[in-house]
Amino acid sequence: MENKGTVTTFLTEDGFARLIFAETTGVVQYAGGRHTLSKTVTAALGRGLTAAVLMGSTLKDEGSSLTLRFRGGGPAGGMTCVCDGTGSVRGCVDEPTAELPPNALGKLDVGGVIGREGELYVVRDDGFGEPYVGHVQLVSGEIAEDITNYYAVSEQTPTVCALGVRVNRDGSLKSAGGFLLQLLPGAPDSLAEKLEGRVSVLPSLSALIAEGKGAEDIAALVFGDISWAAVGSTETRYRCSCSRAKYRGSIKSIGIRELADIAGAREGAEVVCRFCGETYFFPPEEVDAMYAERKAELRASAEKRRAGETTPPSEETP
Numbered sequence: 204m205e206n207k208g209t210v211t212t213f214l215t216e217d218g219f220a221r222l223i224f225a226e227t228t229g230v231v232q233y234a235g236g237r238h239t240l241s242k243t244v245t246a247a248l249g250r251g252l253t254a255a256v257l258m259g260s261t262l263k264d265e266g267s268s269l270t271l272r273f274r275g276g277g278p279a280g281g282m283t284c285v286c287d288g289t290g291s292v293r294g295c296v297d298e299p300t301a302e303l304p305p306n307a308l309g310k311l312d313v314g315g316v317i318g319r320e321g322e323l324y325v326v327r328d329d330g331f332g333e334p335y336v337g338h339v340q341l342v343s344g345e346i347a348e349d350i351t352n353y354y355a356v357s358e359q360t361p362t363v364c365a366l367g368v369r370v371n372r373d374g375s376l377k378s379a380g381g382f383l384l385q386l387l388p389g390a391p392d393s394l395a396e397k398l399e400g401r402v403s404v405l406p407s408l409s410a411l412i413a414e415g416k417g418a419e420d421i422a423a424l425v426f427g428d429i430s431w432a433a434v435g436s437t438e439t440r441y442r443c444s445c446s447r448a449k450y451r452g453s454i455k456s457i458g459i460r461e462l463a464d465i466a467g468a469r470e471g472a473e474v475v476c477r478f479c480g481e482t483y484f485f486p487p488e489e490v491d492a493m494y495a496e497r498k499a500e501l502r503a504s505a506e507k508r509r510a511g512e513t514t515p516p517s518e519e520t521p
Contacts, residue, residue, distance in 0.1 A: 206233035208380075208439045210260045210290070211418035216430035219390035220398060223260055224382040224418045225439065227253045230292060231368060231379040233441045237479050238295070241302040242374050243311045244279055249368035250313065250346040251284040252294045253381040256439045257364070258325075258350070259286025266330035275318025275344045278303065282317060285478075288330075291442035295477040311370065314344035323349050325357070347381070354385070361386040361395060363402050367409030378413035384425060394429075401427050443479035450474045450483045455493040459501060466494045 208227040214220070231249035240248060251271060259269040267288040274281050280297025306312040321341050328334035337357035341349050347366040354362035366381035384402060386395055405411075405424060422431055454472055455462070465472055472485045485493075 204229045204232050206230060206440050208256065209418065209436060210256060210439055211422075211436040212260070212434050213418075213422045213426075213431050214434050215394075215426065216432065219387050219394055220426075220429075221385045221387055222382055222422055222425055222431070223257050223385075224380070224421050225253055225256045225260070226380045226412060226418065227256060227439065228376065228379045228412065230256070230439055230441045232376045234294060235376055237441070238299050240296075240299045240374075241316075242370050243302055243313060243316045244296055244299050245370050245374065245376065246311045246368040247279060247282060247313045247317055247346065248284075248294055248296055248299075249376070249379045250366040250381070251282050252292050252441070253366050253368070253379060254346055254350050254364065255284040255286040255294070256290070256292050257381055257383045259288075259290070259292070260437065262286070262288040262327075262329075264288050264330045268326075268328045270324075270326040270328075272324040272326070273317055273321070273341070273344070273346070273349070274324070275321035275341050277301070277314075277316050277318025277344060279316045279318075286439075287444070290437055290439040291444070292439055293441060293443045293478040313346065317341075317344040317346070319344040323353055325353060350383075361390075363399075365402070365405070365408050367407060367412065369409035369413055378409050380408060380412045382408070382421060382425070397427075397429070398425070401425060443476060443481065445476040445479060445481060445483075447483050450476075451485065451489075451493065454485065454490075455497055459494075459497055462490075462494050462497055466490045 206229055208225060208230040210225045213222040231252055234252060235245055255271050265288040269286050271284045278301040282296045284294035286292040301316055303312045303315045319341055322338050323341055324338045326334050326336050339353045339356045342352045347364045350364035351362055354360045363384040368379045369377035371377050469487045471487050472490055474483045
């Protein structure tokens with residue numbers, strides 16, 4: 204399956220409710236190919252990536268981004284998912300092969316593997332100024348309930364988040380997707396009650412997607428006899444932002460003594476991206492060049508200070 208998903212936004216005719224639906228099967232399947240995941244972590248990361256896509260769909264600028272960080276204390280450790288203004292999404296889990304038995308309902312125990320005693324951090328960076336950081340206590344670790352709670356507590360926006368990831372018995376992915384249903388300013392209580400009633404009886408979202416139900420089918424199930432219309436659709440893909448140049452800059456920016464130790468070992472430096480698994484190797488000669496560049500930068504900084512500049516040094520040249 205191609206690494207591609209779709210995000211479709213719907214509005215009710217009166218403008219009082221918005222539905223954002225994302226079909227992410229291809230995206231989550233591709234993510235599974237970049238990581239070695241247990242069945243339960245596949246479901247967890249799939250939900251996290253889908254949530255990031257849904258929330259990131261409201262970003263206005265290509266240079267903006269939205270980051271979700273789950274720190275629940277479960278055996279999977281932390282989970283981070285990032286979506287940018289182009290619709291590209293990526294994610295990683297500290298312990299991707301962590302696994303637990305099915306929960307009491309016989310389903311994959313996402314809440315258990317992520318953990319329920321911790322926090323969800325949401326970082327929204329609009330590309331200018333300081334990023335907005337919100338955080339709430341996790342309520343279940345099941346992802347969707349935690350996103351719903353985040354909107355209620357941090358943004359005071361009545362929201363229902365639904366996420367579904369279906370994993371086959373052999374660990375392969377069957378379907379993935381989700382939606383955000385939000386009430387907009389001025390919405391009457393009667394609309395909230397009606398939508399809440401419809402959402403409460405919806406069939407399994409992952410099953411609907413596996414059956415081939417598309418965005419408009421889901422919208423019809425959610426809204427029922429309420430007049431609605433699609434107002435936009437975009438694509439999403441799993442795409443990492445890593446590059447050799449970025450990691451070279453990261454290595455060069457570590458402490459000068461640490462960089463000297465790496466250069467002196469004559470083994471080069473190897474970095475593996477946590478988000479996509481790409482490996483970048485820097486041979487000893489290139490590490491030498493980084494060390495020389497770093498020393499030159501520190502000397503230039505020291506000369507500026509001696510000349511009366513006020514910028515303080517970050518470290519001394521050995």
